[in-house]
Amino acid sequence: MLGLPRTKAGQIVGWVYDPESPKGDNYIDFGLYADNLSYSDYVNGFDQAILLDFNVDGNIWELM
Template identity: 50%
Template sequence: MRRVKSMYAQTFNSTCKDWSENREFNLLYLKAQQRYFNDVLKAKRYVFLRDIYECLGFPITKTSLFVGWYYDLDKPLGDNYIDFGLPKDEEENTANITMDFNVDGDITNRFKD
């Protein structure tokens, strides 16, 4: 049974930066990017979805400019970590990988003017 994807879901495919025809390589690359952005989240305390879209070569959307993750152990808005929603099944026959990001939602209210 397939889960319904959110509006933030994207497919890493041949139109994306650093895509490869090798599915295993793509999964390794995306896992490395996920780890990197979790480190950025802990260091900066926030990451916008736009940052990840831009890094992976997805089109920037209006929503990606204000949706993202905010790291706060005292008052967590979400999970305090970034999950790309990478597939668990390694048996796919395509190098394309569909991801569904676990964004916290609009994080702009966490910033002061």
């Protein structure tokens, strides 16, 4: 939905929700408020871009 081209990595990298597993975060975070940063400058028109940091669990091919 972001209009980015498909990649091989994009087909196997993602998130797994397993509340019983200590591996992974068990939530999706796009990093908009990470490290005391916020997207308010973008929303208010002061910045033209947002750096999204997807906290993926990595290669989840075998877990699907």
